Amino acid sequence: MEIIVGIDLGTTNSEIAILRDESKPEVIPVEGEMIMPSCVGIDPEGRLIVGRTAKNQMVSHPENTVLSIKRRMGENATVTLGGKSFSPEEISSFILARMKSEAEKYLGHPIAKAVITVPAYFDDAQRNATKDAGVLAGLDVVRIINEPTAAALAYEAGHEENQRILVYDLGGGTFDVSLVVVENGIVEVKASHGDTHLGGDDFDRLLIDYVTKRFKEQHGVDLKSDLRATNRLWVAVEKAKCTLSDRPFAGIREEFIVGNHHLDMEISRDDYEETIRPMLRKTMDTVHACLTDSLFLPKAIDKIILVGGATRTPLVSQMLQEDMGIEPHHEISPDLIVSMGAAIQGAAISGVKTKSILVDITPYTFGTRAVGEHEGMMTDDMFVPVIKRNSSLPVSKEELFYTYHDNQEKILVEIFQGDDPLASDNIFIGDFWIKGLSKARAGSPILLNLELDINGILKVTAKEKTTGLSKTVTMDTTKKGNVSNLEERRRNIAAFLEEDEDAGGEADAFSSDIEDKQNLIVRAKGLRKRAEGLLSTVNEEDAAELSSILEQSRHAIAAQDWETVARLNESLSDMLFYLED
Ligand code: AMP
Secondary structure (H helix, E strand, O other), X not given: OOOEEEEEEOOOEEEEEXXXXXXXXXXXXXXXXXXXXXXXXEOOOOOEEEOHHHHHOOOOOHHHEEEOHHHHOOOOOOEEEOOEXXXXXXXXXXXXXXXXXXXXXXXXXOOOEEXXXXXXXXXXXXXXXXXXXXXXXXXXXXXXEEHHHHHHHHHXXXXXXXXXXXXXXXXXXXXXXEEEEEEOOEEEEEEEEEEOOOOXXXXXXXXXXXXXXXXXXXXXXXXXXXXXXXXXXXXXXXXHHHHHOOOOEEEEEXXXXXXXXXXXXXXXXXXXXHHHHHHHHHHHHHHHHHHHHHOOOHHHOOEXXXXXXXXXXXXXXXXXXXXXXXXXXXXXXXOXXXXXXXXXXXXXXXXXXXXXXXXXXXXXXXXXXXXXXXXXXXXXXXXXXXEOOOOXXXXXXXXXXXXXXXXXXXXXXXXXXXXXXXXXHOXXXXXXXXXXXXXXXXXXXXXXXXXXXXXXXXEEEEEEOOOOOEEEEEOOOOOOOOHHHHHHHHHHHXXXXXXXXXXXXXHHHOOOOHHHHHHHHHHHHHHHHHHHHHOOOOOHHHHHXXXXXXXXXXXXXXXXXXXXXXXXXXXXXXXXXXXXX
C-alpha cells in the first residue's frame, strides 16, 4: 500500500511521520532528531541549508537565514536569501523537500503524497499557500487537516471510550483551541478558535524586552541596537525560557554581547510568568469563546490535550486547571502528536484500516456583499453569510439573491470571511464579474453557491436562474499571485534543489563518493533534457514511458538513491538511442 506521509509544518519546528499498518505512527528522525527547526538559510558558500544547520547559522548570519516563515504564509511577500528572492511558500517548500528526502532515505523508496497540517484558524490564502508549498516540494498534498484535529486523531488512536476533548495548541507562532467530540470512533470537531499571531516566539520577545530593559539599566546600552547581539540574546532567552519550565531560576550568560559588556543575569520563573500572564489570559478567553460556540460548559469536558512546545510552560497547565477544573494530559509528546495524527489520516486515505474517521469543520463564516438594511438604514455593504462558522466539511450552501436594477447586464460577486454585519468589516477573499445577464427587470434571481472542500478551499458559483448562465471561481488566486505558474515554479525549485545537490549542499546527504554522484546527476540532467525535448514529437506510448522514467529519475535524485539513478540513466539512454534515430 502506498505510504502517505503526515507532516506538521510548524512555525518553529516541523515533523514528519508515517503509519505503515494498523500499529502506531512512526516519527521519522531528521539528523537524528524527531523535530526539525523550520529554518532555511544560504550558507557562506551559497548552499541551501535547512533545519538544524540553518538554525545554527541564525546567530552568525541572520541576514541569510529565515525562521517562522509560517507566519507569512498566504501573504504576497518575498524573503531575500543569498541575493535571491523567495516567496513564503517557496521557503516552506525547502522545509518540506528536506523532510520528504529524509523520509525517502528512511523508507528506501520515493514518496509522492502527503497530508499536511495547518492551524485551524488558517484562512483560505494560508491553506492554499501551504498546498502550493507542498506542490513546489514535489508532493501531492492529498489533504490539509487542522492541527488540533490531527492531535485528537492521534490521541483517539490510543483510546476506545467516547469523550469530549479540548485541544489546547500553543506552538511557536500560533495558538488554536478546538472542541473535539469522539463518539464510536468518529472524531468530530465541534468548534475551533485561535490566533495566528500568538505563541512561544512572543514569549521570547517579551523576555528579550525584559532582559534588554534590565541590561540598559545596568550598562546604559541598548542591546536591540545591535542585530548580532539581538540574535544572540534571542537564542539565549529561548534556552532560559525552556529551563524555566523545569526550574525556578534560569541564568543568561553571554560574554562580550556588545563591546566590552557581558550579559550575566538571573531570571526567576515568577518574574517570567508575570510577563507572559496577560498573553496566556488571552488564550483562556479564547478557550471560553470556543466552549460558548460549541454549547458546552467547562464541566462537560472529559480531557484536555496539550499540543505545541510552548504548552510545556507550567503556567499553561496551571491556568487551564484553574479555569476548567481538569488536569491537562501530557501522554503523547506535544511536539509529535500533530504529525502522528497527520500520518494516521494519510494512512486512512491510502486504505489502511484505522479506528477513527475524521469530521472536520470550518472555523469561519463565508458570505457575500449585498444591498440590505443595517441598523434601520439601507446599505450596499450588508454582509450575507452563506456558509456558517463551525459547519462540518465538506459543505455546500446555496442562497438566492436578486438583481437590483432593470436591464442589469452584469453583477460583481464578492466573497468575504467573518462575522461582522458589514461586509467591509470582514476579510475580503475574492471577487469576480458575471457578465451577459438577460437584461431582465430588477429582481431577477441569481443563485450563489459556496462550496468548501475538505481542505477548507472555497469554490464559488454564481448562476442566473432563468438562463442558467453561470461562472465558477476557486478562491485561491487573490492573495497569492498567479497559480497557473505553479508548475513552472515547481520546476524552478526542483532545479534549485538539484543545483544545490550538485554543489554538495546538505553535506551529510550524500553517502557514496561525491564525484561519482555528481557524474550521475550531470548525466541524468543531460539525458532528461534530451528526453524532455522529444516528448512532444514521439507517439503517446513512448511519451508516457519517457515521462514515467523522467519522474522516477527526479524522485531517485531527491531520494539520493544512486543505484536507481544509474539504472534509470541507462534506461533513458537506451530509449533515446532508439527514439532519436
Ligand atoms: P512548536 O511550534 O510546537 O514546535 O513549539 C515551539 C515553541 O515551543 C517555541 O517557542 C519553543 O521555544 C517552545 N518550547 C519548546 N520547549 C519548551 C519548553 N520546555 N518550555 C517552554 N517553551 C518551550
